[in-house]
Amino acid sequence: MSLVLPTSLSPSKVASFKECALAFRYSAIDHLPEPPSPHAAKGTLVHRALQLLMWEEPAGRRSLPVALEKLERARDDVLGSDEYEGLDLGDETEAEFLADAETLVRNYFRLEDPDQVLVVGTELLLSVQVGSLTLRGIIDRLELDEAGEFVVTDYKTGRAPGEAYEQSRLGGVHFYAFLCEQVLGRRPARVQLLHLREPLAISTVPSEQSIRGLRQQTSAVWKAIELACERDDFRPKPGRLCGYCAYQAYCPALGGDPAAAAEAVVARRAAHEEAKAAAQALEQESSELSDFPITVTPDTVTPDTVTPDTPVTITDAPDTVTDTPVALVASPSAAALVGTTAGV
Numbered sequence: 628m629s630l631v632l633p634t635s636l637s638p639s640k641v642a643s644f645k646e647c648a649l650a651f652r653y654s655a656i657d658h659l660p661e662p663p664s665p666h667a668a669k670g671t672l673v674h675r676a677l678q679l680l681m682w683e684e685p686a687g688r689r690s691l692p693v694a695l696e697k698l699e700r701a702r703d704d705v706l707g708s709d710e711y712e713g714l715d716l717g718d719e720t721e722a723e724f725l726a727d728a729e730t731l732v733r734n735y736f737r738l739e740d741p742d743q744v745l746v747v748g749t750e751l752l753l754s755v756q757v758g759s760l761t762l763r764g765i766i767d768r769l770e771l772d773e774a775g776e777f778v779v780t781d782y783k784t785g786r787a788p789g790e791a792y793e794q795s796r797l798g799g800v801h802f803y804a805f806l807c808e809q810v811l812g813r814r815p816a817r818v819q820l821l822h823l824r825e826p827l828a829i830s831t832v833p834s835e836q837s838i839r840g841l842r843q844q845t846s847a848v849w850k851a852i853e854l855a856c857e858r859d860d861f862r863p864k865p866g867r868l869c870g871y872c873a874y875q876a877y878c879p880a881l882g883g884d885p886a887a888a889a890e891a892v893v894a895r896r897a898a899h900e901e902a903k904a905a906a907q908a909l910e911q912e913s914s915e916l917s918d919f920p921i922t923v924t925p926d927t928v929t930p931d932t933v934t935p936d937t938p939v940t941i942t943d944a945p946d947t948v949t950d951t952p953v954a955l956v957a958s959p960s961a962a963a964l965v966g967t968t969a970g971v
């Protein structure tokens with residue numbers, strides 16, 4: 628039986644396939660739900676606090692006390708969201724969880740002075756169409772250096788990789804450099820990973836060669852995924868990530884039951900179909916209602932209806948980004964920039 632190919636690849640999906648093909652399949656092809664993890668929640672929380680600091684505060688006002696206020700606000704946004712409903716903190720209490728998140732924010736200030744950062748955008752979703760495949764990634768922060776060149780920054784809240792894994796982590800960063808070059812028309816002068824745990828900054832300069840290497844690597848991963856889908860052959864690869872894997876119960880390498888995964892996929896599809904039918908019925912009902920004349924007065928739409936999460940449009944189209952300074956405006960919510968390219 629051949630499986631349905633995913634339609635997009637991101638740096639995390641490429642890394643996931645290379646780490647363990649079976650975990651990739653459960654996540655990217657079968658879309659089996661993963662329970663919310665404290666590790667992911669803490670990462671989201673800290674990213675959100677730094678995003679609010681960079682986006683809402685001008686240079687000169689990005690102090691540690693202000694960052695801690697943003698963390699407080701982010702706590703309500705993140706831990707109160709549907710995504711993290713039912714989060715089980717395990718042995719950690721909520722107070723310990725929050726104290727650790729605060730340590731990560733404090734560590735950030737040991738790596739750089741945020742007042743010196745000339746922010747262009749935060750949480751930017753860059754997307755490039757390559758044939759039938761979409762390559763996409765969210766850049767935590769895009770900024771300009773003193774020379775007016777782009778710098779891509781990615782925050783990491785887990786432990787920094789050992790030397791053996793450093794290059795593979797930087798592979799993800801080169802992916803962002805590639806997206807940036809394709810969508811914004813300029814290769815970034817530098818890409819950096821800010822590991823907030825240690826704290827440690829790892830930086831690299833993307834080159835023609837590194838981008839070419841990234842294209843070749845992504846192309847090879849995509850071919851391997853196509854082949855694995857065609858043959859329905861995604862093998863487990865036990866390793867350092869098994870301890871964090873949400874699919875242990877389905878993994879034959881860890882004594883799990885793959886048949887239970889197949890049942891979960893069938894149940895998920897049935898639930899999806901049911902939700903789709905309900906949505907269609909609702910749509911039908913509202914279209915019938917819309918046959919009745921409804922009067923809308925100017926009072927219906929007020930400034931209050933525009934919230935911070937209302938999608939914001941990038942003011943400059945990508946093809947207008949040429950020479951610095953760049954007047955590019957993105958929202959605290961992920962804003963999308965889309966480009967096309969001939970081939971990976």
Ligand code: SF4
Nearest residue numbers: 647863865869872878
């Ligand atoms: S438990 Fe380990 S080997 Fe099994 S699917 Fe997860 S990452 Fe792969």
